[in-house]
Amino acid sequence: MTAKPKAYVVGVGMTKFTKPQSTGLDYPDFVKEAVTTALDDCGLKYTDIQQATVGYLYGGTCCGQRALYEVGMTGIPIYNVNNACASGSSGVFLCKQIIESGNADVVLACGFEKMAPGSLEAMNGNSDGRALPVDKHIEVMAETYGLFPAPMTCQMFTNAGKEHMEKYGTKREHFAKIAYKNHKHSVHNEKSQFRKEFTYEQVLNARKIYDFCGLLECSPTSDGSAAIVIVSERFLAKNPRLRPQAVEIIDMQLRTDFPSAFEEKSNIKMIGFDMVQTAARDLFRNAGLTPNDVQVIECHDCFATNELITYEAIGLCPIGKAGELIDRGDNTYGGKWVINPSGGLISKGHPIGATGVAQVVELSNQLRGRCGKRQVDNVKVAMQHNIGIGGAIVVGLYRMADGPAKPAAPVGGVTLKSDAIFAEIKERAEKEKDLVKNTKASFRFNVTNGTHSKSWTINLHKDPPFIGQSDEKVDVEITLKDDDFLALAAGKLKPDQAFMQGKMKLKGNIAKAMKLKSILDPTMLKSKI
Template identity: 50%
Template sequence: MNSAAKRAGNSAGKSYIVGVGMTRFEKPESRDWQYWDMAKEAGGAALADAGLAYDLVEQVPVGYCFQPSTAGQRAVYELGLTGIPVYNVNNNCATGASALMLARQFVEGGASDCVLALGFEKMKRGALGGGSDGGDFASSPVARHYGVMAARHGFEMTPPTAQIFGNAAREHMERYGTTAAQLAAVGAKNHRHSVNNPNAQFQEPCSVEEVLAARTIHRPLTKLQCSPTSDGSAAAVVVSERFVERHGLGDKAVEIAGQAMTTDTEESFASGSCIDAVGAPMSREAGRQALARAGVGIEDVDVIELHDCFSINELLTYEALGMCGVGESGKLIESGATTYGGRWVVNPSGGLISKGHPLGATGLAQAAELVWQLRGEAGGRQVQGAGVGLAHNIGLGGAAVVTVLRR
């Protein structure tokens, strides 16, 4: 049987992650390296983890936001010059998970047996802009989102992304009585978790009081509740069930049991609420679809890596995933249900707030952390008995990707 016929037999098959890798996430300009250097490090680590040579890879979706066109090719060429297709992916902060989703679709659709999903970012210091050059928000891809914010809250001279999420936090506090201490508890938890992650940008614990005392970025969010700009890369090798069997990779394989991507609908804008504009409806629907495809409920999940770009987004995502009722997420974090000894361990890596947030790498770093957790390879941050993991990666503009992994 020729290779095309074999792949046809893999249509609608299963997909597995058999190798993951990432660099340490670092403050921009702290190391003298180029984006292709970090991509080589992460991609090479993922291939080494799988025990595979690059010449077995058939396609490479590459995610990044701030490098020039075809930077994906420049990065991949450091791994090998085999002439295979390379796809450049940009979906704002959901870019890494979008690259992973393409890899899964290539494999499950029967187009390829072995695909490398790669993400990287080399960023500048300072706060992110609003998704447009020179502050021209009228032409920005997220103009509708900021328009919702401006209509209700006005527009201030604080970083735009912190501003829209900060206003979502204010709305949550006004509607549901969520407190500043509950928001700060997210930052404190994730900084505490990152102490055991050698790849995290920050590895020092902090208390709720220290989070509250940090410099305000946009009320009520302080610096220790906001993800930093970061340099870094992450990668995952995605393969078919047949490839797992052929290469004896069963001890490495983690199944992509369910995955979904959603984009904005009218619900994101109709209410005039920043809670909706920053993606709560997208997250809710992506989570519903991914869990349904995996045939599990949120109660079956053990460990979660979610997109805590700001502390409020972790709370909103608890609600979107059905971990608690709408408006109850402040009480959930306060109860200890989302850390070690609780119902779920959320962001054992430290999350975006403490691990760092190089946009194109974030979603793949989430997948790497879950693979290590499900294999029992996470060291001092290991979630004991973890069998099902969930990753949530979201970008304004908008895209939400939820992935369920199962060992």
């Protein structure tokens, strides 16, 4: 059997996920920002894109075209994908198939949502009398449990959690621990809707939405967009500069059935347990991997109950043992896996059509070592899980094309005095949005102490910004001694003086080089060794 052609994610971008209607922007604005960022990440233009998918849940026909027309009107095929909460990842799945078919070498997958405040019911409208996609689920719930006044989706997942507690002795506190973890993770994600670190007690005792499920255990409605650029191996061979950042899509599985849920009327099965389990088994079998090979997972935690049940469905632990996994801390930093380092849907936000694509953005950045304080150590394989009730499930595995990304520093065991300055520049770039916005330039510093040398790349074109070791093309290349760099950082030597005195060699865009004054502002740097 001939192996399928490989597909690679080479560019990623997303907006900040925000409270609905809080920005004054419309969905084409969100999409334009996400797509432009993804294109800038890989140095491609919209005219390079040959086909595109756009995922969304709420909106009329051809919203995808309307959104992408803000980026360009090139006449390419644009597919509108509506697969409930799995719309975005379904678009990624379709893009992978397009690459595998050989019909395109460069494709774009993006997703968006512009929502209303409150529960999903605020977005619903069905005045034409047609059946809703979740009608069968509502029918089973009504026959088995009666109808409840609380939001329907919260009922479904909370009832599944109750069933799990009754069958396996899972504790109510286990769900709160998951939500607490995700809120804690999102503190370091600038794209998250929520960045507040709630206490465990605040999560446990939050206002109840339905039964035991509290507000902080539910994903919020959100506005936002995410986008990725996917290319073929043929394109990558012609553009080797992209290979160091290329993320291979090892395998993806999409399933769209809930047969046993309606036969047995099980809450756990009705939220897609069997479908997830089957998809995950096929995923790992096709990839020749197991859950033990994975280090980081972006999981569809629309409610904390679903994340817990998903641990068992994708094979992280035996059925009924998810509570023990949580108690061991095997779902966060220092444990066996880091699950939802982005904050997940619960804290990062859940603009439905964007969610599945945003998961790929986070996993790509994790594999590329670009996540700053939320970076997971030694990431080799990353996993995605995205589910849409009604229904659809997408799971995927990802890895770097050329093996795991190398740590930013130290390189070869060498430590230079200037390392502390670059670490501080990295911290500034993560916190100071104006610095990144106003600079929009990339630099490579070749620093030597006479015995050892090290190259640092500062790329403020990217979002998130990149500070570390990279061979990518930059606007300005600078060569200088370690001690002279320290003098610059301390304000004892000005960049123009260093250049005129021959202490600093410059190659590239001189206008961009002038922006070094902002990056090496002595008043903003604490480390002046």
